[in-house]
Amino acid sequence: MSVDTAPGASAESGQARRYTEWVFRVRELGIVAALALLVAVTAILEPRFIETDSLRNLAINASIFAILAAGQTLVLVTRNVDLSVGSVLGLSAYFAGDLLSSNPGMALPLVFVLGIALGAACGLLNGILVTWGQVPALVVTLGTLYMFRGLAFVWTDGQQINAETLPDSFLNLGTDSILGIPILVIIAVIVIVIVGQWLRDFRAGRELYAIGSNPEGARLAGVRSERRVLTAFVLAGALAGLGGVLFTARFGTVDATAGVGYELTVIAAAVVGGVAIFGGTGSVYGAALGALLLGTITSSLIILKVEAFWQQAAIGALLLLTIAFDRLIGLRVDAALRRRSARRAG
Amino acid sequence: MEGGNLEIDHNPSVAAVVELRDTSKSYGAVRALRDGNLALRSGEVRALIGENGAGKSTLVKVLGGVVRRDAGDMLIDGEAVDFHSPHEARDAGIAVIYQEPTLFPDLSIAENVVMGYHPLGALRRIDRGAMHERVQGLLDRLGVRLDPERPVRGLSIADQQIVEIAKALSFEARVLIMDEPTAALSGPEVERLFAVVRTLREEGAAVLFISHRLDEVAAICDTVTVMRDGAVVHDARIADMTPDDMVKRMVGRELSTLFPKQDAEIGEAVLNVHRLTREGVFFDVSFEVRAGEIVALAGLVGAGRSEVARAIFGIDKPDAGHVEVVGRRLAPGKPLAAMRAGIGFVPEDRRQQGLVMDLSIARNATMTRLGALSRLGLIHGAAEDRLAREWAARLQLKFHRLSDPAGFLSGGNQQKVVLAKWLATEPKLLIVDEPTRGIDVGTKSEVHRLMSELASRGLAVLMISSELPEVLGMADRVLVMHEGRLTAELSRAVADEESVIRAATGQVDEAVA
Numbered sequence: 001m002s003v004d005t006a007p008g009a010s011a012e013s014g015q016a017r018r019y020t021e022w023v024f025r026v027r028e029l030g031i032v033a034a035l036a037l038l039v040a041v042t043a044i045l046e047p048r049f050i051e052t053d054s055l056r057n058l059a060i061n062a063s064i065f066a067i068l069a070a071g072q073t074l075v076l077v078t079r080n081v082d083l084s085v086g087s088v089l090g091l092s093a094y095f096a097g098d099l100l101s102s103n104p105g106m107a108l109p110l111v112f113v114l115g116i117a118l119g120a121a122c123g124l125l126n127g128i129l130v131t132w133g134q135v136p137a138l139v140v141t142l143g144t145l146y147m148f149r150g151l152a153f154v155w156t157d158g159q160q161i162n163a164e165t166l167p168d169s170f171l172n173l174g175t176d177s178i179l180g181i182p183i184l185v186i187i188a189v190i191v192i193v194i195v196g197q198w199l200r201d202f203r204a205g206r207e208l209y210a211i212g213s214n215p216e217g218a219r220l221a222g223v224r225s226e227r228r229v230l231t232a233f234v235l236a237g238a239l240a241g242l243g244g245v246l247f248t249a250r251f252g253t254v255d256a257t258a259g260v261g262y263e264l265t266v267i268a269a270a271v272v273g274g275v276a277i278f279g280g281t282g283s284v285y286g287a288a289l290g291a292l293l294l295g296t297i298t299s300s301l302i303i304l305k306v307e308a309f310w311q312q313a314a315i316g317a318l319l320l321l322t323i324a325f326d327r328l329i330g331l332r333v334d335a336a337l338r339r340r341s342a343r344r345a346g
Numbered sequence: 347m348e349g350g351n352l353e354i355d356h357n358p359s360v361a362a363v364v365e366l367r368d369t370s371k372s373y374g375a376v377r378a379l380r381d382g383n384l385a386l387r388s389g390e391v392r393a394l395i396g397e398n399g400a401g402k403s404t405l406v407k408v409l410g411g412v413v414r415r416d417a418g419d420m421l422i423d424g425e426a427v428d429f430h431s432p433h434e435a436r437d438a439g440i441a442v443i444y445q446e447p448t449l450f451p452d453l454s455i456a457e458n459v460v461m462g463y464h465p466l467g468a469l470r471r472i473d474r475g476a477m478h479e480r481v482q483g484l485l486d487r488l489g490v491r492l493d494p495e496r497p498v499r500g501l502s503i504a505d506q507q508i509v510e511i512a513k514a515l516s517f518e519a520r521v522l523i524m525d526e527p528t529a530a531l532s533g534p535e536v537e538r539l540f541a542v543v544r545t546l547r548e549e550g551a552a553v554l555f556i557s558h559r560l561d562e563v564a565a566i567c568d569t570v571t572v573m574r575d576g577a578v579v580h581d582a583r584i585a586d587m588t589p590d591d592m593v594k595r596m597v598g599r600e601l602s603t604l605f606p607k608q609d610a611e612i613g614e615a616v617l618n619v620h621r622l623t624r625e626g627v628f629f630d631v632s633f634e635v636r637a638g639e640i641v642a643l644a645g646l647v648g649a650g651r652s653e654v655a656r657a658i659f660g661i662d663k664p665d666a667g668h669v670e671v672v673g674r675r676l677a678p679g680k681p682l683a684a685m686r687a688g689i690g691f692v693p694e695d696r697r698q699q700g701l702v703m704d705l706s707i708a709r710n711a712t713m714t715r716l717g718a719l720s721r722l723g724l725i726h727g728a729a730e731d732r733l734a735r736e737w738a739a740r741l742q743l744k745f746h747r748l749s750d751p752a753g754f755l756s757g758g759n760q761q762k763v764v765l766a767k768w769l770a771t772e773p774k775l776l777i778v779d780e781p782t783r784g785i786d787v788g789t790k791s792e793v794h795r796l797m798s799e800l801a802s803r804g805l806a807v808l809m810i811s812s813e814l815p816e817v818l819g820m821a822d823r824v825l826v827m828h829e830g831r832l833t834a835e836l837s838r839a840v841a842d843e844e845s846v847i848r849a850a851t852g853q854v855d856e857a858v859a
Contacts, residue, residue, distance in 0.1 A: 337500025
């Protein structure tokens with residue numbers, strides 16, 4: 001892009017661009033670097049870690065979390081949160097299993113559509129309560145977290161879906177590969193790129209950032225905030241619904257507890273990936289990378305035979321470290337931007 | 347919606363593009379706007395002037411679809427309309443620059459300008475190249491060197507103002523409303539803005555221009571509407587009014603109707619502020635406040651007055667300079683240290699910062715004294731009640747029960763609770779930020795009486811106020827800020843409307859040393 005500007009202006013603008021680009025790069029490159037370091041160290045300590053099977057499993061497990069993290073990002077950037085995604089995943093997982101075990105001949109795309117629709121409906125309920133009901137998202141989705149999970153318990157009535165009752169064509173989705181890449185990973189990458197580009201390059205997506213950055217300002221700028229926030233919740237629900245169908249394809253065995261506790265892992269992944277919990281910043285790609293990083297930590301600690309308790313502690317420590325790091329960077333950038341403005345004014 | 351449906355009507359009709367008829371709007375018990383009559387015609391630049399609190403911003407918000415009027419009519423091209431949202435106003439071709447910041451700190455300047463109306467490419471994808479070019483073009487037109495890709499976070503007030511202006515100019519508006527667009531701008535920037543406004547006028551746009559700078563009003567406007575106490579009181583051609591006429595129409599009341607400060611013995615300096623600076627916010631601010639004295643900090647909204655107060659109380663850390671209380675230097679950035687040194691702080695936003703609305707009146711009033719009221723960490727309920735009751739009586743608080751939530755009280759009585767909270771700490775210095783904003787006239791004079799009484803007992807008071815009558819009636823000394831700097835120090839004898847307004851708008855030759 002070549003825009004003719006005065007020499008002084010181009011020097012200043014160049015500096016500013018370097019700054020923003022640097023921050024952006026550091027954020028996503030930082031996760032990639034942490035990932036590489038983690039894989040390298042684990043591989044040195046336990047070479048089995050980088051065997052194909054091990055990495056395959058790692059990628060497949062991270063895929064579902066990454067899809068959920070992408071959905072969570074949409075909600076988080078608007079300064080809201082969706083705690084119900086784990087329960088929505090559970091509902092949709094059981095729904096998909098139930099559909100297929102009672103109608104084994106059902107077309108698979110239809111199963112996906114129905115699972116996604118169920119998730120979207122859950123998201124719609126969340127969104128309506130948050131926008132029209134004007135109840136804080138934290139409270140609404142905490143409520144629906146329990147409500148959806150309760151529905152799943154009532155619905156399953158203590159039963160579980162077993163892999164034997166599901167058609168092989170469906171279960172193969174969770175294990176097969178195309179050109180050596182697991183199908184689940186391919187699906188996740190496609191979904192993440194679509195959602196990521198939507199948030200990055202489309203009006204509706206950018207308006208989500210505006211809402212999270214300054215809600216009142218967004219309203220004054222003519223942004224239809226309620227509609228946008230509703231959309232974010234519906235999409236987050238739909239993605240959790242998709243995650244549920246994939247969960248069933250992957251594990252085959254599903255009961256009412258599928259996805260319990262996922263919501264916190266997903267939010268942790270998004271935050272580690274640079275999505276601000278108070279809205280306005282972060283990308284779907286960062287969140288997906290965050291999910292991959294958390295998954296890799298868990299896998300590497302398992303393969304290194306570290307006790308389960310330490311796995312949780314490690315994830316917690318990483319979260320705190322990330323937040324501290326972000327805060328530090330944020331303060332430095334703020335100060336630098338403020339100083340530059342002061343010079344211009346003076 | 348790239349301006350396709352916003353074609354400027356070239357019919358040389360005399361009908362107003364936008365018109366308000368007998369519009370009114372109340373917030374609770376406060377009537378913010380009444381007799382709102384205003385007509386904007388194509389090719390006209392109209393000034394809207396009035397003191398702070400005269401109802402200008404409410405009128406603007408009605409036009410912009412931000413608030414809905416309670417009564418009266420709004421017409422566009424002679425047809426009645428009713429905006430439910432800013433979006434509808436914008437689609438009708440009304441662009442507004444609001445006084446309060448509406449920017450998105452996390453996003454780039456370019457995105458801030460085009461938000462909601464991004465230029466689109468194939469598949470309705472945002473065309474970043476076009477967006478950059480369009481915004482660069484707008485910034486060039488306004489004559490500022492700003493990188494469109496830079497985040498808004500950290501921009502100076504002046505630059506933020508420029509971004510707001512660019513935002514309003516980013517679509518083909520038929521009506522441009524500017525609520526104090528020049529408050530933070532420098533001379534050349536104002537000139538550029540005016541050149542743009544003149545072009546828009548020639549293109550047939552209608553412009554409503556709100557400013558405290560009467561010389562600007564005379565320079566750019568064709569007609570003028572004066573507001574006072576929530577009502578439109580005068581409508582004239584600019585050529586028929588001198589700046590003196592304007593001020594008279596704006597003030598229109600005798601100062602003596604307000605409670606004047608009683609004489610008090612002025613003692614030693616309690617507060618000394620030495621060259622306090624916070625980059626990009628305020629610069630090199632030095633002054634003192636003595637015992638028994640009320641010092642007013644006057645200036646326009648955004649001049650940095652509240653920020654200075656926050657720095658004195660230690661909420662924000664200054665970049666340079668320091669604060670002394672009775673000769674002892676305060677640790678910067680520590681509100682607790684400021685409290686211990688004897689400073690009380692009544693903030694501007696009483697609902698958000700002054701009170702915990704859901705807690706009882708008693709608990710709110712004694713909040714600063716919990717340490718003294720507790721034994722072994724437990725709060726002594728009876729003692730709390732006694733203290734609260736004592737202050738309620740001294741401040742003539744009107745309440746039902748002390749156990750009622752503070753939110754039940756009227757604005758004026760809420761303010762008294764905030765005052766009680768700080769007076770209970772027996773401060774040496776009380777900082778009050780807009781002490782009577784949103785308070786009805788009766789209670790207002792009670793708050794004034796209270797402040798005067800406190801000063802006569804030797805309390806030093808630093809009062810930030812945007813209401814000129816309050817400043818002139820209450821203050822022993824008036825400090826005026828303009829764009830982050832002190833521009834005048836006026837004694838009670840010399841301070842008048844004109845001298846304060848001149849200093850607040852930067853029309854002074856000599857700055858305070």
